[in-house]
Amino acid sequence: MTKQLIRPYGDRRDDGVIQISFTLPVPLSEKAKEAAQVFCTKMGFTDVKVAAAERASDNYTFFIAYVHTAVAIDYAEIDVPELVIKKLGYTELNKLIEEKIARKVVVFGACTGTDTHTVGIDAILNMKGFAGDYGLERYPWFEAFNLGSQVPNAELIRRAKEKSADAILVSQVVTQRDVHKDNARAFIEEAKKAGVHQKMTLLLGGPRVDHKLALELGFDAGFGPGTRPSDVANFVVHQVLQRMGKEDRGTHWEGEPQ
Numbered sequence: 001m002t003k004q005l006i007r008p009y010g011d012r013r014d015d016g017v018i019q020i021s022f023t024l025p026v027p028l029s030e031k032a033k034e035a036a037q038v039f040c041t042k043m044g045f046t047d048v049k050v051a052a053a054e055r056a057s058d059n060y061t062f063f064i065a066y067v068h069t070a071v072a073i074d075y076a077e078i079d080v081p082e083l084v085i086k087k088l089g090y091t092e093l094n095k096l097i098e099e100k101i102a103r104k105v106v107v108f109g110a111c112t113g114t115d116t117h118t119v120g121i122d123a124i125l126n127m128k129g130f131a132g133d134y135g136l137e138r139y140p141w142f143e144a145f146n147l148g149s150q151v152p153n154a155e156l157i158r159r160a161k162e163k164s165a166d167a168i169l170v171s172q173v174v175t176q177r178d179v180h181k182d183n184a185r186a187f188i189e190e191a192k193k194a195g196v197h198q199k200m201t202l203l204l205g206g207p208r209v210d211h212k213l214a215l216e217l218g219f220d221a222g223f224g225p226g227t228r229p230s231d232v233a234n235f236v237v238h239q240v241l242q243r244m245g246k247e248d249r250g251t252h253w254e255g256e257p258q
């Protein structure tokens with residue numbers, strides 16, 4: 001395979017200049033700025049310029065530094081599961097459901113655990129949608145239930161099971177101490193107990209979620225920042241068609257789990 005060495009781009013191609021930011025638990029002072037400089041040097045960076053230092057709160061200072069790294073990586077060696085979408089438009093997708101599934105596709109979504117952030121799951125499910133895309137509630141051939149935030153995993157699964165849902169959409173926004181991963185794992189355990197794992201399509205989404213992480217945690221797919229409702233609608237419909245034996249894997253999505 002041909003090597004494709006890459007380095008960060010600052011002012012010029014391959015100059016290896018990056019911007020980093022961090023907080024140190026010391027009050028803002030010249031000594032604090034020097035500490036930031038030393039810290040960057042100890043991390044192995046050269047040409048360190050501490051560009052900004054601001055009081056974050058009592059005894060904490062936030063820094064932005066420009067630094068140089070000699071590290072380069074071979075882009076050709078990078079291998080990661082990725083969903084590549086061959087999407088149908090709103091009208092075509094609704095038509096496909098009507099003709100091939102011949103019933104509404106049922107989805108349940110919630111922000112689970114202690115997480116109160118609803119904007120992400122609302123963006124996918126609510127009628128008005130997101131970024132000019134209709135939400136799933138707007139699709140005549142979808143029946144979407146949005147249970148809101150702080151929903152216990154078991155409750156979400158129970159409600160979805162009652163309606164024989166096709167898919168469950170789990171949103172996790174707070175990531176402090178990896179609570180999103182713990183909660184996602186707990187969800188999968190509940191799903192296994194309830195017998196819906198690998199029977200319903202289980203999707204994980206949120207600002208720190210990607211497809212790779214979601215697969216590792218036992219979900220069918222992961223959706224991160226910038227996801228549009230139509231991405232999700234397409235994924236779910238093709239999963240339903242596959243479960244019905246009406247479509248081969250990878251017909252509309254490359255990178256689906258085997």
Ligand code: B12
Pocket residue numbers: 109114115116117118119120121123124130168169170171172173174175176203204205206207208223224225226227228232
């Ligand atoms: C709005 C907001 C709030 C609102 C939430 C209101 C509401 N009804 O949702 C309020 C004020 C209540 C709030 C509270 C808190 N917040 Co807050 N909040 C935010 C803020 C500013 C925006 C989040 C947002 O709405 N994004 C917009 C949506 C559209 O983006 P999204 O969630 O990424 O969703 C997209 C994708 O990820 C994806 N997606 C998301 N979910 C799903 C699910 C599925 C299935 C799929 C397919 C896709 C998908 O699709 C969406 C559309 O593309 C962020 C900072 C920021 N700028 O991001 C902090 C932020 C998320 N909050 C934060 C924190 C810490 C809190 C609090 C804990 C603060 C506190 N100490 O009390 C509390 C939470 C308490 C709790 N128990 O959860 C931190 C989280 C830090 C971390 N690493 O975890 C952030 C990052 C702020 C920060 N920089 O510190 N918050």
